[in-house]
Amino acid sequence: MNLQRRPSGLGLAAVAVVASLLVGACSSGPGTSPAAPSGVGGQTSGPSAAGSMTDYSNVTPSTTLGKSDRAQVTGAGSTAIYPWLSAVAQFYKQQVASGVSLNYQAIGSGGGITQFTAKTVDFGASDVYLSDAQEQTIGVPVFNVPMIHWAAAMTYNLPNVTGDLRFSPGTIAGIYLGTITRWNDPAIVADNPGVSLPDLGITVTHRSDGSGTTYNFTAFLSGVSANWKSQVGQGTSVKWPVGAGGKGSAGVTALVKQTPGAIGYVELSYALQNNLPVGLVRNAAGNFIKPTLASVTDAVTAAIPNAPADLRFLIVNPPTSYPNAYPIGASTWVLLYKDYPASKATEVKAMVDFLWWAIHDGQNYAAQVDYSRMAPDLVAKVETVLKSVTVGGQPVLPQQ
Amino acid sequence: MSVVPGQPDRIRTLLSRHRPRYGEPIFRGLVGLASLTVVALIAGLILVIAQQSLTGIAHNGLAFLGGSDWDPVHQVFQALPFIYGTVFTAGTALVLAMLIGVGVAIFLVDLAPAWLARPVGLMVEMLAAIPSVVYGLWGIFVLAPWLRDFVEVPLHDTLGFLPFFSGNPIGIGNLAAVVVLTIMVLPTVAVVSRDVLAAVPISQREAALALGATRWETIRIGVLPYARSGIVGAGILGLARGVGETMAVTMVIGNAPVISLSLFSQGYTMASVIANEFSEATTNLYRSSLLEIGLLLLMVTLLINAVARLLIWRVAYGSTSRSVLA
Numbered sequence: 101m102n103l104q105r106r107p108s109g110l111g112l113a114a115v116a117v118v119a120s121l122l123v124g125a126c127s128s129g130p131g132t133s134p135a136a137p138s139g140v141g142g143q144t145s146g147p148s149a150a151g152s153m154t155d156y157s158n159v160t161p162s163t164t165l166g167k168s169d170r171a172q173v174t175g176a177g178s179t180a181i182y183p184w185l186s187a188v189a190q191f192y193k194q195q196v197a198s199g200v201s202l203n204y205q206a207i208g209s210g211g212g213i214t215q216f217t218a219k220t221v222d223f224g225a226s227d228v229y230l231s232d233a234q235e236q237t238i239g240v241p242v243f244n245v246p247m248i249h250w251a252a253a254m255t256y257n258l259p260n261v262t263g264d265l266r267f268s269p270g271t272i273a274g275i276y277l278g279t280i281t282r283w284n285d286p287a288i289v290a291d292n293p294g295v296s297l298p299d300l301g302i303t304v305t306h307r308s309d310g311s312g313t314t315y316n317f318t319a320f321l322s323g324v325s326a327n328w329k330s331q332v333g334q335g336t337s338v339k340w341p342v343g344a345g346g347k348g349s350a351g352v353t354a355l356v357k358q359t360p361g362a363i364g365y366v367e368l369s370y371a372l373q374n375n376l377p378v379g380l381v382r383n384a385a386g387n388f389i390k391p392t393l394a395s396v397t398d399a400v401t402a403a404i405p406n407a408p409a410d411l412r413f414l415i416v417n418p419p420t421s422y423p424n425a426y427p428i429g430a431s432t433w434v435l436l437y438k439d440y441p442a443s444k445a446t447e448v449k450a451m452v453d454f455l456w457w458a459i460h461d462g463q464n465y466a467a468q469v470d471y472s473r474m475a476p477d478l479v480a481k482v483e484t485v486l487k488s489v490t491v492g493g494q495p496v497l498p499q500q
Numbered sequence: 501m502s503v504v505p506g507q508p509d510r511i512r513t514l515l516s517r518h519r520p521r522y523g524e525p526i527f528r529g530l531v532g533l534a535s536l537t538v539v540a541l542i543a544g545l546i547l548v549i550a551q552q553s554l555t556g557i558a559h560n561g562l563a564f565l566g567g568s569d570w571d572p573v574h575q576v577f578q579a580l581p582f583i584y585g586t587v588f589t590a591g592t593a594l595v596l597a598m599l600i601g602v603g604v605a606i607f608l609v610d611l612a613p614a615w616l617a618r619p620v621g622l623m624v625e626m627l628a629a630i631p632s633v634v635y636g637l638w639g640i641f642v643l644a645p646w647l648r649d650f651v652e653v654p655l656h657d658t659l660g661f662l663p664f665f666s667g668n669p670i671g672i673g674n675l676a677a678v679v680v681l682t683i684m685v686l687p688t689v690a691v692v693s694r695d696v697l698a699a700v701p702i703s704q705r706e707a708a709l710a711l712g713a714t715r716w717e718t719i720r721i722g723v724l725p726y727a728r729s730g731i732v733g734a735g736i737l738g739l740a741r742g743v744g745e746t747m748a749v750t751m752v753i754g755n756a757p758v759i760s761l762s763l764f765s766q767g768y769t770m771a772s773v774i775a776n777e778f779s780e781a782t783t784n785l786y787r788s789s790l791l792e793i794g795l796l797l798l799m800v801t802l803l804i805n806a807v808a809r810l811l812i813w814r815v816a817y818g819s820t821s822r823s824v825l826a
Contacts, residue, residue, distance in 0.1 A: 179779075208779025210787065228782055237784075303670055308755030308772075310572075310780025318573075333573035336780040344672050344766045345755030347776060354640050359670050 170199035171450035177205075177212020177225035180312050180367065181432040184248050185225075187469045188462040192454055200450045209312065209336070216242075216435050222444070222451050224435035227312020228336060229412040241438035243485050244412050246478065247458070248471050249400050251368040251391040252317040252428040254379035257356050258283065258298065264390065266291045268382040269417075269427065273325035275302055275363060277332075278342035283361060291382075298361075305355040305364035308345025310336035316430035317365050320416040365428075368396065369470035385423040393472035395426035400475040411481060436485075442492030452489050452496045459483070542802075549795045556788035564792060570757045572777070577789035579796070581757035585767040586797075589674060589749065590742035593681035594689075597742075598735050600682070601689030605731075608690075609697040610705075610719055621694065628687035636751030639680045644671035644752055647679065652764055663761040670754075675763040677753040684745060685738040692737060696730030697723060729811045736808035740801050746771040770797045 175185075182204065189202040207215075209226035216224030217238050229244040254267055271287045274280035280287055284297045307314045318334040332338050346352040349370040356362040356376075368391050371378050380388035389395050402418035402425045411433075418425035434455065440448045459482050463473050474482070487497045556564070560577050567578030604624060608617045648671030655665045700723050708722030724731075754766025755776060770793050781787040 210779050210781045213782055214787075226782070227780070231783075234782070301668065303668070308750070309776040310778075312780075335573040336782065337572045337777045339569070339571040339573065340756065343756065344670065345776070346672075347750050347755070351640070351751060355670075355672060358641075358645050359672075362670075 169197060169446070169450070171446045172201050172203055173223070173447055173451040173454065174203045174221045175205070175212075175223040175225060175434075176207055176215045176221045177435070178209045178227050178312065178432045179206040180227055180250065180430075181225045181248055181434075182206040183369070183469045184466065184471045188458050188465055189454070191465055192457055192462065196457060197450065197453070200454060202454070208310070210310070212435070219437075222440075222447055225432055226435060227430065227432050228315050229433050230435065243436040243438060243489070244410060244433045245436060245455070245482055245485055246400075246411055246413075246431045247434045247455075247474075247482075248432050248466070249396050249415060249474070250313075250430050250432075250471055251396045251399075251426055252313045252320070252365040252430060253368045253371040253376070253391045254363065254365055254381060254428075255353070255356055255371055255376040256363045256379060257358075257360055257377075258300070259360055261295060261297065263295065264377070265295070265379045266382065266388045267379050269320070269324035272381070273321050273328050276304060276306075276321060276341070276343070277325070277327060278304070291388075300361040303355075303359045303362040304340075304343030305352050305359075305362055306340055306343050306345055307348070307352055307365075309347050309351075311348075312336065312430055312432060313349070313365065313367050314338065316414065316416055317428055319414050320428045323417040368393075372470045381427050383423075383425055383427040384417060384420045385425075386420075387423050389424060389426045391426045391428070393467055393470070395424055396429050396472040397475050398422055398425040399427070399429035400431075400472075400478055401425070404475065404477045404481070407481070411485065436489055438488065439490045439493065445491045448489070448491045449496055452486055456483075456486055456497065459486075546795075546798065549791055549798060553788050553792035553795050555785055556790075556792040559785055560789060560792065564789075568757070568759060570773070572781075572786050575783075575785055577786075577792075579770070579793055581759050582768050582770040582773050582793060583796070584759045585674075585753070585757075586743055586769040586771070586800075589677045589681055589753070589767065589769060590685075590739055590745075592674075592678045593685050593742050594735060594739050596678070596682040597685040597689045597738055598731075601686050601734070601738070602693050602731060604686075604690040605693035605697050606719055606723075608694050610723065611715070621691075624687050624690045626687075627683065628691070632684065632745060632748040633751075635680050635684060636748035639676055639748060639752035640672070643679060644676045647671050647676055651675070656764065664763050667760065667762045667764040669764045672752055672754045672766065673762075673764050674753065674760075674767045677749050677767065677769075678763070680748050680752055681742050681745060684748065685742045688741050689734050689738040692734035693727075693731050696727045696734060699730070700726045729814050733808045733811035736804050736811065740804040740808065743804065744771060744797065744801055746775045750775050770794075 185202070185204055189204075193200060204225075205211075205215075209228060212221075212224040212226050213230065213234060215221045217234070225247070229246075230238075230242065235242055254265075254272065256265060258265070265288075268287075268291050271280060271291055274285075274287060281302055283300045283302055289295075289297055315334060315336045318328075318332065318338050321332070322329040322334045332341065344355060346355045346364070349366040352364040352366050353370070353374060353376060356364045366376065370376075371391075378391060380390050382388050396415075399415045399418045399422070402422035403413055403415045406419075407413040415429035415431060417427050418429075459474055459479050463479075466473050487495065487499060489496050556577065559575075563578050565578075565583070566580060567576075568580045569576045569578045570581065571577075604620075608621050612620065648669055652665075652669030652671065652675065656667075656669045659665045704722045704726055705718055708718040713721060749769055750772040753768065753772060755768050755772060756766035757768045757773075758765060760767070774790050774794055774797075778787070778790050781790055
C-alpha cells in the first residue's frame with residue numbers, strides 16, 4: 101500500500117503542534133498522481149473494516165473546482181482527527197483537486213475552538229462538541245459535524261495471563277474509583293471465568309493531558325456508575341481519584357508496558373498500531389465486545405435514532421438493541437459556520453467539496469489509518485448539514 | 501578599558517578616520533531600542549497573561565493559592581498541589597545539583613590538570629544542550645524502571661516506615677522527576693560556579709597556601725567564602741531552570757495532584773499542568789485558571805532571576821571589575 105502510514109498518530113500530532121503543517125504539500129503534482137491504492141475500500145485492513153461497500157461516487161455533486169483551481173483551506177484543533185484528515189486530504193489532492201491544499205494545525209481542541217471563535221480559520225475540529233455557551237460566544241450560527249469515530253481501548257500489563265481479559269462497566273468504574281485494587285478481586289474474577297488472575301496490585305494509569313479519549317472514557321463511566329458521576333464526572337481532564345498520569349497515548353502505554361499490574365486506556369488506533377493487549381468491555385446488551393473499527397461504527401449507528409438534529413451526541417453506552425456495539429466510543433466534530441463571507445467563496449467551496457468527498461469516497465481510506473467508517477445513517481445527516489452551508493447567503497452545494 | 505592585543509594599528513586607523521557627528525546618537529538610539537524591546541516584551545507578556553487570568557483570579561479567589569482541589573469538571577481550581585510539587589522537586593533537585601555541581605566546579609578550577617579540566621568542562625556544558633524531551637524519554641524508558649527495581653523497592657522494603665519512602669513504588673513519580681531535574685540543573689550550577697571560582701583572585705589562594713594550609717583548607721578558607729554569593733547565585737539560576745522545566749518532568753512525575761512527602765508518590769508541577777491541560781481546556785474559566793498558574797510561575801521565575809542577578813552582581817563588582825557571567 102503506498103499510503104503514507106504514520107507509525108503513531110500521536111507523535112505526528114505533536115510535531116504538528118510545533119509547526120503549522122501543509123497537509124499534502126509534499127505530494128506529487130498533477131499528472132504524476134498515482135492510481136488509487138490497492139486497498140481502496142478498506143477491506144484489506146483486516147476483518148475490522150466495517151459496513152458494506154457502498155459506491156457513493158454517484159451522489160457527489162458536480163464540483164466547480166477542478167484540477168486547475170487553487171485554494172487553501174485552513175483549520176485548527178483536535179489532534180485525534182489529524183492522521184485521518186491528513187491522509188484523506190492527501191488522496192483528495194491526488195485524485196480530485198490537486199490545487200486544493202489543507203493547512204491544518206493540530207493544536208488541540210481547546211485551541212481549535214479558540215481560533216474558530218476568533219474566526220481566524222475556515223473550520224475548527226474538537227473532540228467535544230460546542231456547548232450552548234460557547235456557541236453563544238461565537239455569535240453566529242455554527243454546525244457541529246461529527247466526522248470521525250474511534251474508541252478508548254482498555255489495555256493492561258498482566259504477565260502470565262493469556263487471552264483477552266473481560267471487563268464489565270462496573271469493574272472498570274471500581275478500578276478507576278480505587279475501590280477495586282487487586283487483580284484477583286472477585287469482581288474481575290467473575291468477569292473472567294476460567295482465567296487465573298494473579299494476587300497483584302492494580303496500578304491505575306490515565307491520560308494526564310486533556311484529551312477527547314478521556315472525555316468519552318469518563319462519559320462512559322458517568323453513564324454506568326452513579327458514584328463516578330457524582331464524584332468525578334466527565335471532562336477532557338478530570339480529578340482522578342487514583343492513579344498515575346501519562347502524557348498522550350504513548351505516555352500511558354509506556355506506563356502500562358513497564359508496570360506489571362497496570363491498566364490504562366488508549367486511543368483505539370494507537371492500540372491497533374502498537375499491538376497492545378486490549379480488553380473486552382461488556383455493553384448494555386450484556387455482550388463482551390472487543391474494540392474494533394466495526395464495533396465502533398455499530399455504536400454510531402446505535403446512537404443515531406436518538407441523536408439531536410444538531411448532531412451534538414456521544415456514542416458511549418449504546419442501547420441494548422445493538423448487541424455488537426462497543427460501549428466506549430468517541431467522536432471528533434468538525435466545526436463550521438453556517439454562513440461564510442462572500443470573500444471566502446473559493447476556500448469555502450473547496451472545503452465543503454472536500455468534506456463531501458471525505459464522507460463518501462474518503463470513507464474508503466478511513467480503515468487504512470485505523471478509523472472506523474462513518475455509519476451510513478450518519479452520512480445522510482451530515483449531507484444535510486453540508487448542504488446548508490452558505491457563502492454570502494447562497495448555498496455552496498447544489499440543492500436537490 | 502582593555503584593548504584587543506595585537507591590533508593597535510587597526511584601532512588607530514579606526515579612530516583617526518573621519519567620523520560623522522550623528523554616528524554616536526544613532527548608535528545610542530539603536531542599542532537603546534534593542535534593550536527597550538526586551539523590556540517591552542516582558543511587560544507585554546506579563547500584561548497579557550495577567551489580563552487573561554483575570555477571569556480565573558476573580559472566580560478562584562485566594563483559595564487558588566491555599567486549596568488542593570483541582571477539578572476542571574466542577575470548575576474548582578486550586579493550585580496548591582502544583583505549587584508544592586514544583587517547590588518539592590525543584591528544591592530537592594537543587595540541593596543535589598549544588599552538592600555535585602560545586603564539587604565539579606572546585607575540581608575543574610583548583611584540582612584538575614588542564615588537559616582534564618577542559619574536556620570535562622565541555623561535557624558538563626553539553627549536558628545543558630540535550631533537549632528536555634530526550635531527558636523525558638530516557639527518564640520514562642530507562643531511569644524509571646531502573647529506579648523502581650534497584651532503588652525504590654529496596655528502600656521501600658527496608659525503610660518503608662519513613663514518610664519519604666512510603667507508598668507504592670512504580671518508578672514514575674517524585675524521585676524520577678528529582679533525578680531528571682538534578683541532571684538538568686547540574687550544568688547551570690557547575691558552569692556558573694566554575695566561572696565564579698575562577699574569578700577568585702589568585703592572591704587569595706596564595707595567601708592561604710603561604711599560611712601553610714592544605715588544598716582543602718585553601719579552598720575552604722581562601723576560595724569558597726570569597727565565592728559564596730556567586731555560588732548562591734548559580735544555585736538560584738539553577739532553581740529557575742528547575743522550576744520552569746516542563747516536558748521532562750511531565751513525562752516522569754506521574755501527574756497526580758497530591759501533596760505527599762514520599763519520593764515514590766506521584767506528583768504534579770505548575771509547568772506540567774499547563775503543558776498537559778492547556779490544549780484541551782475548552783472553557784474560558786478553565787483556560788484562565790491555567791494562565792493564572794502561568795502568571796504565578798512567571799512571577800516566581802522573575803523573582804528568582806532577579807535575586808540571582810543581584811547576588812552575582814555583588815560578587816562580580818565587589819571583587820574584580822570583570823563580570824563573571826556576562
